[in-house]
Amino acid sequence: MVLHTSPYSSAFLRCLTSLSWGFIFPCYWLLDRLLASCVATSLEKRRRSQDPCSFVTLYVLVSTPLYLLLLLASLPFALLGFLLWAPLQAARHPYLYTHRRPNKHQAEQGGAASLADWRPQGRSFCFGSANVCLLPDSLARFNNLSETQRRAREVGKRIRNGASRPQIKIYIDSPTNTSISAVSFSSLVTGFPRTSSLDQRPDNTAESEPLTECPVHNASADCPIHTAGADCPIPTAGDDCRIHPTGDQSSSDCPVHVAGGENTPECPLHTAGAYNSSDCRVHTTVAQNSPDCPLHASGVQISISAPEPDAPEAETGNHQGEGDGESLTGGVPSNNTLSHRTSMFKKHSGRKRRQGDDGIDHEISAFFPANLDFLCLQEVFDHRATSRLRRQLHHYFPYILSDVGRYAWKGCCSRFKFLNSGVMLVSRYPILDAHYECYPNGRGEDALAAKGALFVKVQVGTSHQEQRVVGYLTCTHLHAIEGDAAVRCEQLDLLLEWGTDFRKATSRPSEEKGLEDQVAFDVVLGDLNFDNCSSEDKLEQQHSLFTQYKDPCRLGPGEDKPWALGTLLDTSGLYDEEVSSPESLQKVMENEEGRKEYLVFPTNKNHCPNQKGRKIPLKGNGRRIDYILYSEAVQQDWKVDIEEFSFITQLAGLTDHLSVAMRLAVSTGEEEP
Template sequence: MGLRESPYSNCVLGAMDSVLRHILFPSYWLVNQLLALQQTTQEKQEHQRGLPYALEAAGKGIVLVPLLLLSAPFSLLAFLLWLPLQAARRPFAYQHTPNQAPPDPWVLPGPAKTFSVVSGNLCLLPVGLAKFSNLSRTQWRAKHIGHALARAASGSPPSHEPGPRGDFQIGFSPSGVRKYGSMEASPPRSGQGSPQLSGDVILEVPLEEEGAAAGSPAEITTHFPPYADVVCLQEVFDRQASGQVRHFLAPCYEHIIYDVGTLGVVGCSALKLLNSGLLLASRYPVLAVQYHCYPNGTGEDAFSAKGLLCVQVQLGASQGQRIVGYLNCTHMHAPEADSQVRCDQLTLSLLWAQQFQDANTQPGDIVAFDIYCGDLNFDNCSTGDALEQVHEIFNIYTDPCRIGPRKDKPWVIGTLMNYLKIYSKAVSTPKRMQRTLTEPKGRRKYLAGPITEDGTPDPSVTSSEGRRIDYILYREHLNPLELKTVSQRRSALGGPLNAPLLMN
């Protein structure tokens, strides 16, 4: 039996949730607008030339605060009714859109098969919270990100439509598209042959010498990889933005897991007002899904249901046995100084991933891939992240960008931008960012640098390629039918960035 789409077991509970959310919405919107009165660095520059912003913000506040006070009693009552309802809610929703051209199932023995897994942090928070990361225009960004992902998924060439400032490329992907360490693209339609290697899963990883001689990344692209089989996204917190992204993904990805996380006080140690922000879209049928909430979030992270999403997909069959893949997508604790919190989350996630696989594996299953990906919020260059750098996960899963603790491959660059500089002219468009980050000087200036144990910049570091906090790891399994991984010589995305995909 397939997955139920609604997170509720019956329509009555679903309707109650919908009604209560509508009652809560006016207060949510008003709080969001009040928080959005803070300015991004770009807005501060623009307001220097006009009416003093303090006056404008005060005028808006005078209108918003009384309205919030008027709506508060109704919202409080709705909130008290909404909280216990969450105990009946499954911690994810499922969107199934029948596809007219589903991918051909993999049959073994037979030709080799390649798979592509894309991971990205989209920074799609409610705009009031996004302002704390120097971002704005959440819905606009969601629309264009979804459009760019859909074009890449269908194999369409990157669009070059102008943005509001007239110099914008829709295919821009600086916010964390990770292709290194992923299973590479699976051209989905007939007429595009695969290498005739029986029983191979082709894992495409850039070789160390590519780009290393010049001391530069192998490739920094301005568009998403084409024909991705699975898309794993983080920080899709805003419900309306999630709907925008899913609208564009649905024609290409038949199976979408979204609205992931436990809300209220269910299953976690503190009140959760935001879900996990995780979203997974797959071309292949989803067999099983499980979510776990990290119980040790602190500070601002305690209010979001960050956790681990485990998904099993069916890729094909071999002599009556299933060929499956496992995807483990996560977003970990953010405050830089909390290394022990992240280490505990890594340990928990390894346990949960193994338990999920043990519970859902059938005798004779052939595991084609086992991916662990997401925004882990630590790097392999900072002294402040030394604890995470030696975690057991790197003995179980392979990081193709890593040589060892504190040492990455020469072609790897950071994935975290200096958020205060994201509106600078040198990185204001995809092509400019590509040119800037190709140069060591540009990377030093616009990528976030290594940190110390208390989360402050490390003054002892004079040269850095930036903090790589986003990962795609993989591990191989023993299978009834022998599979081998073929590493092909290929350039890859050397510098995905944990920053807004679209900044106009």
């Protein structure tokens, strides 16, 4: 298959499409503004009530007639553009593939994944799914969201900043010994290379004696880092020293004492003066197991963040002016920056992971997982918002499939499609093949969008026999109207059928070497628009999809695991101060009463009103409609295990869904040669 790097195969058709859209856009923009002025979000209503002297009402009274007048004037041009645009859609490709080579800074952060030889112990891969609700602004307001263009840029910044955090794990030898080894400490100072979590796991077969004392908070008077004695965990002399590569701590090459002296204000460790000062970030006087200790905050894990600085965007085309980022979440500063100094120590921002009875680590995290490999986005409908989002995500993800779907009449029976599928896939691994199919049975307002399934084949490595190691991804967004269970089940049937056909069509041996590909994983991601606990979704809960693919959060039809969390937020509370930031939403989701307040729950006979008047069930964790499923039957003798599953709050205030992520460990079952 050929990846389409342009919407059309001909430059002439691209020019005609641009011309036709130039005629249509003024009418489209004015209609969007006219409808948006009539539908206010809860945040806008609150601001109006708090400021009676606001000129918003006057602005609406003046702008509405003006928009209406200009809309009527632009209709003839829009009709002419539509007559030119609609026939051109028959020649349009079903998706746009873009590839950006990482620059030097992105390469250091590991934006592009390595395709090195596949080791028998395998690798781990991280998958994510998020519904971002990037509809035209007037339609997004019905979900209590606004400013689609600004939200698109902010969503992209938050995702890439969360994913670009280095995944640094410190493993301890026993629950009672929380000391950090010298190697771990020096690696923190000098920086870890980006690897998967399997690559970072220490070799248990090696003989080593764990330190009985913390190498930083030593009881001796001398600092254990700068000591010259035999007990120094990091030697200060010789070429092997990771901190003092020249053997001299006052050297200008020292990554810690950048100014040449440990007591200078420029030193990132000893900014407060002498290294035994109580103000020193590392050599503090508190106990090593104290929660105030910057190294032993969680006991087992430390994260260091160094995202790429934002570059000014060169926007093209017609769009609204951008304001400050605080207007997105009602005055809460945007969560788009992390620490830019890799030599500084930061506490881990997420909560401590918990392990359920099934052995799966799970957490509610304020950030997208570090080293996120694949991300499927839904409801990326608006064309300008798609461009902004894609531009931001390309800072970290080299490979992107966007603008997926059909327009007008082609590909989806005889129903006219005003919107595409809204699906976008971003990847750190090279994309080999892609195929899109449109669901032909959409009803009501859902039939206006070309919802369907995107099937993708990616290369994740090369075996010792020079066979390609590949993975399969299926991204979809099912029918959304409640009560149409039969429609969703039919779409799931088509999903399985199309997926089987795609794998058969792309499983042929490569033409170069004639060797068959080895399949590492087969994963389904997306918004399926039904939950596993609602009494109205029993038909979907028993679908054969769950026999071919495994849901990490599911015990069986109608029953989720106790730690599973709903992903659909109550839109009326999106701008409440309690959930206006990723950290605050994370805290609310960790509390049962908070979940009852801000999540939408499955339909149940037992309801009770809460303080806001909304009806909520007595028990449950909310409607979970965003899924990541995986197949255990991939390559023969290979083993697939779940490392962790996360519910993510980083897009708080930007969408009405929680995001989900899963880290999958794949091993061959062979022994390391």
